[in-house]
Amino acid sequence: MRYAVLGTGTVGRTIAGKLAALGHDVVIGTRDPQATMARTEPDAMGNPPFAQWAQHHPEVSVAPLADAAAGAETVVNATSGAAALEALAQAGAAHLAGKILVDVANPLDFSRGMPPSLDPVNTDSLGEQIQRAHPEAKVVKALNTMNSAVMVDPARVAGEHHVFVSGNDEDAKKTVTALLVSFGWPAQSVIDLGDITTARGTEMLLPIWLRLMGALGHTDFNFHIQGARAQD
Amino acid sequence: MRYAVLGTGTVGRTIAGKLAALGHDVVIGTRDPQATMARTEPDAMGNPPFAQWAQHHPEVSVAPLADAAAGAETVVNATSGAAALEALAQAGAAHLAGKILVDVANPLDFSRGMPPSLDPVNTDSLGEQIQRAHPEAKVVKALNTMNSAVMVDPARVAGEHHVFVSGNDEDAKKTVTALLVSFGWPAQSVIDLGDITTARGTEMLLPIWLRLMGALGHTDFNFHIQGARAQD
Numbered sequence: 001m002r003y004a005v006l007g008t009g010t011v012g013r014t015i016a017g018k019l020a021a022l023g024h025d026v027v028i029g030t031r032d033p034q035a036t037m038a039r040t041e042p043d044a045m046g047n048p049p050f051a052q053w054a055q056h057h058p059e060v061s062v063a064p065l066a067d068a069a070a071g072a073e074t075v076v077n078a079t080s081g082a083a084a085l086e087a088l089a090q091a092g093a094a095h096l097a098g099k100i101l102v103d104v105a106n107p108l109d110f111s112r113g114m115p116p117s118l119d120p121v122n123t124d125s126l127g128e129q130i131q132r133a134h135p136e137a138k139v140v141k142a143l144n145t146m147n148s149a150v151m152v153d154p155a156r157v158a159g160e161h162h163v164f165v166s167g168n169d170e171d172a173k174k175t176v177t178a179l180l181v182s183f184g185w186p187a188q189s190v191i192d193l194g195d196i197t198t199a200r201g202t203e204m205l206l207p208i209w210l211r212l213m214g215a216l217g218h219t220d221f222n223f224h225i226q227g228a229r230a231q232d
Numbered sequence: 233m234r235y236a237v238l239g240t241g242t243v244g245r246t247i248a249g250k251l252a253a254l255g256h257d258v259v260i261g262t263r264d265p266q267a268t269m270a271r272t273e274p275d276a277m278g279n280p281p282f283a284q285w286a287q288h289h290p291e292v293s294v295a296p297l298a299d300a301a302a303g304a305e306t307v308v309n310a311t312s313g314a315a316a317l318e319a320l321a322q323a324g325a326a327h328l329a330g331k332i333l334v335d336v337a338n339p340l341d342f343s344r345g346m347p348p349s350l351d352p353v354n355t356d357s358l359g360e361q362i363q364r365a366h367p368e369a370k371v372v373k374a375l376n377t378m379n380s381a382v383m384v385d386p387a388r389v390a391g392e393h394h395v396f397v398s399g400n401d402e403d404a405k406k407t408v409t410a411l412l413v414s415f416g417w418p419a420q421s422v423i424d425l426g427d428i429t430t431a432r433g434t435e436m437l438l439p440i441w442l443r444l445m446g447a448l449g450h451t452d453f454n455f456h457i458q459g460a461r462a463q464d
Contacts, residue, residue: 200439201442208437214426216459225448225454
């Protein structure tokens with residue numbers, strides 16, 4: 001499968017690396033590949049410069065957003081939430097139409113201080129905004145409720161825990177569920193919450209996730225819905 | 233211990249019944265006890281009329297909000313979120329000052345259709361609003377993240393799962409933790425998230441809780457933070 005992963009931060013790198021390790025063709029999309037590759041300083045989050053990561057992942061190519069999306073069968077939005085709509089507009093509606101668009105971003109708003117708040121929130125979500133902006137894409141919100149290391153290696157957290165999917169297209173959710181299983185998520189750990197409006201609920205997990213990170217002092221944790229098994 | 237439980241809905245009844253069963257003195261506070269006792273129809277949520285419950289719980293008395301709060305050592309806010317600030321104002325700041333005020337309410341806003349949204353949300357919380365309105369009370373947000381039956385009988389959900397406490401007063405949180413243990417919560421199932429601003433995170437669990445109720449078809453579930461044990 002040919003994947004485009006949009007975003008060069010930790011989440012984008014982690015997902016791109018995992019997809020490549022699973023044997024997929026992976027292109028990372030970024031606004032300006034030349035500028036991205038030229039950076040020699042750690043990014044705002046303290047990650048090593050992208051070029052350093054790219055050097056160790058020669059199997060992952062880098063391309064402008066539109067080129068990356070155009071060549072892909074499935075697109076993963078791993079941009080920062082605040083940049084997502086603009087990045088997807090640059091990727092191009094025509095290049096997203098008919099494709100599964102896995103949205104793993106959270107609309108964190110750092111403008112009002114720490115900890116970040118969410119924008120949009122409550123009566124809207126980033127997942128819904130993306131679906132409205134790209135009605136012909138099959139948006140599936142997933143993997144936005146845990147640290148990126150856990151996204152692609154759920155066994156980092158011992159015991160059962162869950163990953164949620166939200167989206168309007170049932171087949172797209174099934175395909176994304178299969179992708180999650182290939183990442184190491186047991187099939188029964190995937191909870192389908194319903195349509196894309198349920199992304200409000202998963203994005204609104206971020207505030208407690210951030211507080212738990214503070215209280216626990218690490219990021220190798222995840223939400224488990226105890227009692228969910230009664231649905232089986 | 234003398235408790236006032238403010239609110240005559242399912243949550244108030246359930247907590248009052250549990251406290252009484254544990255041997256505490258319990259008064260339920262309501263705006264107009266005479267009107268509450270006179271109702272013969274199920275309430276808006278379909279619960280049987282309060283008088284019917286009261287008849288089966290003669291050990292729990294009913295009083296106006298101010299009288300209930302005045303006579304109590306600890307107050308539990310189990311009103312509907314939208315009514316909480318007004319009910320606590322009626323209870324009286326002087327009757328809350330210096331006391332632990334356990335806030336189990338969620339600020340659900342049904343005015344914009346179903347599922348309900350939250351108001352306040354994101355950059356504020358009901359827990360914080362209550363603490364600001366009653367600076368001399370020791371507000372501890374707790375038990376607002378699960379069905380009321382699970383609040384007082386956590387063993388209804390098999391396996392480990394968590395209850396969160398948020399508040400500015402460390403001793404008050406310790407006292408509430410002991411209360412939770414008396415309800416059946418193992419001590420290690422109580423996660424102290426930090427000050428009262430962390431109530432934003434627990435109140436923002438409601439949207440996914442409501443969607444999970446829909447997806448699972450029952451309410452005997454709860455959040456478990458898998459990996460939290462690494463803090464031990």
